[in-house]
Amino acid sequence: MPELPEVETTRRGIAPHLEGREITEVIVRQTRLRVPVPADLVDRLVGARVLEIRRRAKYLLFSLEGAEAMTLLWHLGMSGSLRIARIGELPKKHDHIDLVLDNGAMLRYHDPRRFGFVDWLAGSVEQDRRLARLGPEPLSAAFDGQRLYSLSRGRRLAVKPFLMDNAVVVGVGNIYAAEALFLAGIDPRRAAGRISAERYDRLAAAAKEVLVAAITQGGTTLRDFVGGTGEPGYFKQRLNVYGRHHQPCRRCGVELRLVTLGQRASVFCACCQT
DNA sequence: ATTTGACCCTGCATGC
DNA sequence: TGCATGCAGGGTCAAA
Numbered sequence: 001m002p003e004l005p006e007v008e009t010t011r012r013g014i015a016p017h018l019e020g021r022e023i024t025e026v027i028v029r030q031t032r033l034r035v036p037v038p039a040d041l042v043d044r045l046v047g048a049r050v051l052e053i054r055r056r057a058k059y060l061l062f063s064l065e066g067a068e069a070m071t072l073l074w075h076l077g078m079s080g081s082l083r084i085a086r087i088g089e090l091p092k093k094h095d096h097i098d099l100v101l102d103n104g105a106m107l108r109y110h111d112p113r114r115f116g117f118v119d120w121l122a123g124s125v126e127q128d129r130r131l132a133r134l135g136p137e138p139l140s141a142a143f144d145g146q147r148l149y150s151l152s153r154g155r156r157l158a159v160k161p162f163l164m165d166n167a168v169v170v171g172v173g174n175i176y177a178a179e180a181l182f183l184a185g186i187d188p189r190r191a192a193g194r195i196s197a198e199r200y201d202r203l204a205a206a207a208k209e210v211l212v213a214a215i216t217q218g219g220t221t222l223r224d225f226v227g228g229t230g231e232p233g234y235f236k237q238r239l240n241v242y243g244r245h246h247q248p249c250r251r252c253g254v255e256l257r258l259v260t261l262g263q264r265a266s267v268f269c270a271c272c273q274t
Numbered sequence: 275a276t277t278t279g280a281c282c283c284t285g286c287a288t289g290c
Numbered sequence: 291t292g293c294a295t296g297c298a299g300g301g302t303c304a305a306a
Contacts (some may be wrong), residue, residue, distance in 0.1 A: 075300085278306075288294105290293090
């Protein structure tokens with residue numbers, strides 16, 4: 001699934017095709033997603049105009065103007081993708097939802113594992129329980145080494161799952177947590193509470209650096225991720241550790257190790273990361 | 275309170 | 291070739 005760079009790539013790819021357009025038809029082929037597709041989705045979307053598509057963490061927020069103002073929340077889960085397709089393009093397996101637009105294009109949602117979902121925002125961003133308690137955006141000034149340092153004091157959790165905690169910072173998933181820790185030279189198994197402020201400064205900077213680089217490359221395509229225009233992402237070639245266990249470290253040549261932390265595969269270099 | 279584990283679902287790679 | 295197993299970009303919930 002998409003982590004923040006993939007969701008942002010999706011947003012940038014689809015927004016120009018949707019913003020300002022009216023939704024003329026909605027086709028739902030599968031209602032059983034992680035959250036059941038809202039029963040009133042079609043009725044409320046048809047005839048509505050897309051004002052803006054924003055992103056918060058790994059959620060896409062569609063601001064809509066119709067009979068009423070409303071916001072649609074779209075999460076891509078592990079295997080979801082949204083892309084622009086031509087009207088009339090035959091749906092493939094796992095193409096669950098289409099939003100047909102008044103400009104001859106449509107937005108098509110594909111999600112084999114169905115861990116993603118679409119739902120109405122409950123009130124405001126501050127009120128919706130899915131968004132209300134999220135930590136800061138990783139590319140914002142609110143996310144820095146000082147935040148990591150202060151939140152981690154006394155915690156014995158390994159630093160990698162700590163960095164992936166959405167209350168700490170959002171958008172850093174398994175790929176980019178591993179990559180950021182490699183760039184910062186920190187062992188992912190180290191207890192979060194036993195890392196210095198100086199090293200957390202480096203970790204925050206490394207996380208920003210790797211996320212920006214991945215967005216620039218259109219995200220990371222592992223299996224079938226495609227951005228909003230159907231293009232794969234090219235960051236995979238730039239990965240230093242994720243998915244490279246038992247291969248040599250690009251920096252020192254030592255064989256990369258694989259461990260499990262927080263039930264997630266974690267690859268690191270025992271030589272470069274301490 | 276923090277931390278761990280199970281679970282949601284399908285597809286794919288691997289090994290027997 | 292077929293079958294079983296394990297693993298995959300995330301997030302939520304219950305239990306330890």
